[in-house]
Amino acid sequence: MAKLPTPHELMASRKDFPAGSWLDVKPEFAPGSFCYPAKVETMERLHMPHPHEWDPAAEDWNLPDNWEKILCDAFEERLEKHRSLKLFMDICVRCGACADKCHFFLGTNDPKNMPVLRAELLRSLYRRDYTMLGKLLGVSVGARGWDKSVVKELFYYAYQCTECRRCSLFCPYGIDTAEITAIVRELLHEVGLGTHWIMDPVKNCSFTGNHLGIQPHSFVEIVEMLADDCETITGIRPKTPFNEKGHEILFITPSGDVFADPGIYTFMGYLLLFHELDLDYTFSTYASEGGNFGSFVSFNMAKKLNAKMYAEAERLGAKWILGGECGHMWRVVNQYMATYNGPAPSCMMDVPTSPITGTRFENAASTKMVHIAEFTADLIRNNKITLDPSRNDHIITTFHDSCNPARAMGLLEEPRYVLKAVCNNFVEMPENTIREQTFCCGSGSGLNTEEIMELRMRAGMPRGNALRYVQQKYDVNHMACVCAIDRATLTPLANYWAPGVTVSGLHELVGNALVMKGEQKRTMDLRQEDLPNVDPDEPEDDAEQGEE
Amino acid sequence: MKIHDIFRPQKEAVISKWIEAVYATYPLETTGFLRTRKDPFTNPVGDMTHEAAGRLFDAVSGEDTDPVTVRQAIDRFVRLRAVQKMTPSQAIGVFFLLKPIMREQLLPLCTGDRARAAYLNAESRLDSIVLLAFDMYTEARETLAESRITEIRSQCAQVVRWAQTVDGSPVSGKS
Numbered sequence: 001m002a003k004l005p006t007p008h009e010l011m012a013s014r015k016d017f018p019a020g021s022w023l024d025v026k027p028e029f030a031p032g033s034f035c036y037p038a039k040v041e042t043m044e045r046l047h048m049p050h051p052h053e054w055d056p057a058a059e060d061w062n063l064p065d066n067w068e069k070i071l072c073d074a075f076e077e078r079l080e081k082h083r084s085l086k087l088f089m090d091i092c093v094r095c096g097a098c099a100d101k102c103h104f105f106l107g108t109n110d111p112k113n114m115p116v117l118r119a120e121l122l123r124s125l126y127r128r129d130y131t132m133l134g135k136l137l138g139v140s141v142g143a144r145g146w147d148k149s150v151v152k153e154l155f156y157y158a159y160q161c162t163e164c165r166r167c168s169l170f171c172p173y174g175i176d177t178a179e180i181t182a183i184v185r186e187l188l189h190e191v192g193l194g195t196h197w198i199m200d201p202v203k204n205c206s207f208t209g210n211h212l213g214i215q216p217h218s219f220v221e222i223v224e225m226l227a228d229d230c231e232t233i234t235g236i237r238p239k240t241p242f243n244e245k246g247h248e249i250l251f252i253t254p255s256g257d258v259f260a261d262p263g264i265y266t267f268m269g270y271l272l273l274f275h276e277l278d279l280d281y282t283f284s285t286y287a288s289e290g291g292n293f294g295s296f297v298s299f300n301m302a303k304k305l306n307a308k309m310y311a312e313a314e315r316l317g318a319k320w321i322l323g324g325e326c327g328h329m330w331r332v333v334n335q336y337m338a339t340y341n342g343p344a345p346s347c348m349m350d351v352p353t354s355p356i357t358g359t360r361f362e363n364a365a366s367t368k369m370v371h372i373a374e375f376t377a378d379l380i381r382n383n384k385i386t387l388d389p390s391r392n393d394h395i396i397t398t399f400h401d402s403c404n405p406a407r408a409m410g411l412l413e414e415p416r417y418v419l420k421a422v423c424n425n426f427v428e429m430p431e432n433t434i435r436e437q438t439f440c441c442g443s444g445s446g447l448n449t450e451e452i453m454e455l456r457m458r459a460g461m462p463r464g465n466a467l468r469y470v471q472q473k474y475d476v477n478h479m480a481c482v483c484a485i486d487r488a489t490l491t492p493l494a495n496y497w498a499p500g501v502t503v504s505g506l507h508e509l510v511g512n513a514l515v516m517k518g519e520q521k522r523t524m525d526l527r528q529e530d531l532p533n534v535d536p537d538e539p540e541d542d543a544e545q546g547e548e
Numbered sequence: 549m550k551i552h553d554i555f556r557p558q559k560e561a562v563i564s565k566w567i568e569a570v571y572a573t574y575p576l577e578t579t580g581f582l583r584t585r586k587d588p589f590t591n592p593v594g595d596m597t598h599e600a601a602g603r604l605f606d607a608v609s610g611e612d613t614d615p616v617t618v619r620q621a622i623d624r625f626v627r628l629r630a631v632q633k634m635t636p637s638q639a640i641g642v643f644f645l646l647k648p649i650m651r652e653q654l655l656p657l658c659t660g661d662r663a664r665a666a667y668l669n670a671e672s673r674l675d676s677i678v679l680l681a682f683d684m685y686t687e688a689r690e691t692l693a694e695s696r697i698t699e700i701r702s703q704c705a706q707v708v709r710w711a712q713t714v715d716g717s718p719v720s721g722k723s
Contacts, residue, residue: 011573022577025575030633107632108632110575212704212707222707225710262702432587453692458631491699496631496695497627
């Protein structure tokens, strides 16, 4: 008769020293720990290699017959193409400086989520084919060959890295583990392995311009609905220029700002700000997506989806591009766009210059793209807009540095400058969780899908933990950020780790505080929630409302 | 002599053993890091475990049995284990790992009928904490499930709102 296990046995306490090496411990594909696979028809429409039906939880992933040759050849091709990859494979001395810097490791406590070991999954394969010692001594020097379980392992861990690059910050050699993850994902695509959450938006972007695949006329109507909401709140209906030629500025933002809560309130902030400035700008329904999920697939797919930015700027005759609050869009723009699709069209001005303040954004001379936080910070510094931060007095806010703007473009001060101008109560999270050392939301790089919600909650734990700390110590009840994925994913993260903290974009708070010429008395914020301490029946004080 | 006068001098020894038992539920390669890093943001799992351990001991010994403070102290720890890759019994049963440690460290010190009875009460308090943690675990899992539903709705909230106006009816209220 079977015996009931003791509590100790149920805990499955491991032995003091495990029998096998860490490389021999294989991941278990339990529901909640992997993303759903891409649909065959999606992969076919995008002409991806080897589209096929497969299930991550199944034993057999139906790989093509010559899968090993495909992967070896693809790896070799990339080693030839990217000198950085070859360098990253060779120079790691396994010092471990990166090991405990990854939010996935801190949340899962899975050793293979240490960036050094995640990269070692690929490096061990490299060692067998490209190093003398590996060829001669094999396993004893950490070299191994390809087999199907290795492919599964690569998939499992390449999609437990958000390419946030926090580990790179601590690497004495500057190894960019995100690049290694990106290459592993590229390799897996060579044998038809991709995820639905990434490939579906890629398909939609390819055919209709934005992640949800909303047709141009519908896109315009949705934006007009948001303009109607602005009118309800302020009494002013902001203009919504679309696809108009001859404007100085083309504005591009992630489509999540148009479709998703709470991003839409950030978008309303943009509309109100641009209207107040009487900015000479246009939206585009073709370049209606700032995000680039292609950058989570392959070099070529990222290049393809990025191309519409310059193409549309050229078609519409824009002098420069103003970019909205997005994360990975800015990494693509700052680090890859020149290689993908540069140089910028000749119709664009040498140095983007603010038509309101005359400030020349020298930092954007190469890309011709200015981040909206820089643009607004410049407006505030030059006293070009009137703000009433007391409208945000019910908020005690902190600021989450989104990984890509912080680490890939150094955008650290501008959002804080804006935030302090529109909110009277601002508190920083602990030093080792912000700025360059910011912790990822745990859902970037195409992992913001609901089937892995529990994985996201453990990966986002270091961020949630720091947020909870300032919530309890300083009564923080709000977190601002400048990334569309963050706005969507920090909301459940905050709800889980620090219930009671709301999440918004920076320009939602700007829109709340912005005093517009001729506006009605504000009694509600952009979410149409009543502003505290405002009596709707009390006549407004003209002196406080600026020019009437 | 009150039971917590017997328990208190043993606090450090007992909680350090329990913390070791918790760390032993993670892979060997991870344990060293959990043990050595002290910063609460560099090693949040270690910090959560330490926070839970101290209060767990105080509650079991009968020094502070206020359910509100007990809940607060084990909240992060339970939330963490509710989303880490483990079964529900592994997530919550970890509190039971205190029992063999208590029997080894504390029971021999409880001589006499009154002390024995007080010791059994302490074990019962541990059982109550596990039940409390079970409720908290379930709440955390429900939050997780609700988050999935809310997120699916939020992702395209504005599109749904727009679709409802396609037949010409005006937009009513917020989405």
